[in-house]
Amino acid sequence: MARGSSGSHGSPGTFVTVLTAVALAAVGFFAYQASAAPDGSPVATAPSGEPSPEATDGTGSPDEGAQEELDTDGDETDGEPPLPAESGDGLRVVYALADQRVWLVEPSDDGLGDTVLATYPVYPSSVSPDPGSYLVSSRSEQITGSDGVPIENVVVFDAPSDVVFGFSTATDGSTPDPGSEQRTGGIRQFATDGEDMWEFAPVGTPVIVVP
Structure with missing residues (x-):
């Protein structure tokens, strides 16, 4: 078994x-x-x-x-606003009133279009120029602004007005009061931006102001 x-x-x-x-x-x-x-x-x-x-x-x-x-x-942008349309052509300073921003522009090397060399914010005073085309009329390395503040790298343009308009840097780093009752036309920049403007815009440089 x-x-x-x-x-x-x-x-x-x-x-x-x-x-x-x-x-x-x-x-x-x-x-x-x-x-x-x-x-x-x-x-x-x-x-x-x-x-x-x-x-x-x-x-x-x-x-x-x-x-x-x-x-x-992929495609990237640096976040800076583009050059405004209808802002002229060739070598020029473009100042946008609403954006409170400046562009330093020159023709591109190939002659086709423009090249933005720099763009940066600015700080206007109580009076702003009307939109239009102007020219740099005078420059000063250091003076006292119409608001009593020492300024440098001053680039003035010939907008017809009883107020003098110009780009400048306050030596103490301050910005103007746009709500001031005093009528002043200084357009303040930071120091490095003011140096760029000074190098870029000799007398006779076009300044295009857009709304």
Whole structure:
């Protein structure tokens, strides 16, 4: 009976082979689940086992980190306002009243269009010039402004008025009070901007004032 009972259950080698096959099948099943996306679809993998470049974040959309990198590498702007339209052409200073900003402009090297050498904010006084085309009429390295403040790198333009208009830098770094009852036309700049204006705009340089 013992021999017959043993024969009915097969040999020990057969039993080990069956267990091995079951174990391999289980490992394969769990490996497939681990490689599946949250929605149950397989995720493509490179030969190394790492996700391929086409892998998604599980929603079908490109990975957010990769998208941010693309945005960073794309077209960028420095955030500065563009040169106003209808502001003349050629070598000139452009002053926009509403934006309280200046552009120093020269013709491009190829003769096609303009090149903005610098643009920066300015701080007007209580009186502003009317929009129009003017010329730099005089310059002073250091004087006292009409508001009593010592100023430097003064570039005056010939807007017809009882008020003198000009770009300048207060040596104490102050800016004018646009709400002052005193009628003054100083357009103040920071020191480095005032140096740029001084170097750029000799007497006779066009100054275009736009609204």
